[in-house]
Amino acid sequence: MTKMIEVVLKSLWRMLRLALWLIGIMLRFTFGLAWQQTFGRSNVYVRRDWDDLGVGRVRWADLNDPRWDTVSGGAPVENLLPLLHAYVWCDKVRGKIGHSCAHGPGPHNIKVCMLRDDNSRRIWRRLLKSVGPDRRFQNL
Ligand SMILES: [Zn+2]
Numbered sequence: 414m415t416k417m418i419e420v421v422l423k424s425l426w427r428m429l430r431l432a433l434w435l436i437g438i439m440l441r442f443t444f445g446l447a448w449q450q451t452f453g454r455s456n457v458y459v460r461r462d463w464d465d466l467g468v469g470r471v472r473w474a475d476l477n478d479p480r481w482d483t484v485s486g487g488a489p490v491e492n493l494l495p496l497l498h499a500y501v502w503c504d505k506v507r508g509k510i511g512h513s514c515a516h517g518p519g520p521h522n523i524k525v526c527m528l529r530d531d532n533s534r535r536i537w538r539r540l541l542k543s544v545g546p547d548r549r550f551q552n553l
Pocket residue numbers: 503504512513514515519520521
């Protein structure tokens with residue numbers, strides 16, 4: 414009799430673990446994807462260069478290849494401190510930044526610069542997560 418109870422309890426436990434595992438996978442696919450989608454639509458504010466007055470808005474999902482870099486887009490100007498840069502297609506940028514499509518048929522893959530003051534803390538944290546820690550003060 415006790416043997417039977419043990420077997421039943423064991424199989425119940427196994428089923429419970431299987432159910433939890435399945436729920437975990439389902440949550441990852443539903444909420445996880447929804448969260449990624451929501452985040453992909455988050456706005457990131459970019460400039461052509463750190464001292465450019467125009468601030469443009471792009472979606473997180475449209476940012477490519479973020480990195481620390483000392484050379485800005487456009488007219489390549491060397492900065493003393495590395496700043497966060499990324500590439501974006503110019504037709505994805507909302508707002509006026511220092512880019513004209515005058516030099517050839519677009520869209521152009523342009524290099525933009527992200528500043529901490531322009532962006533929300535959530536975005537900034539996420540950016541740092543994908544490019545590594547703040548390198549701005551490493552060379553000092
Ligand atoms: Zn363009």
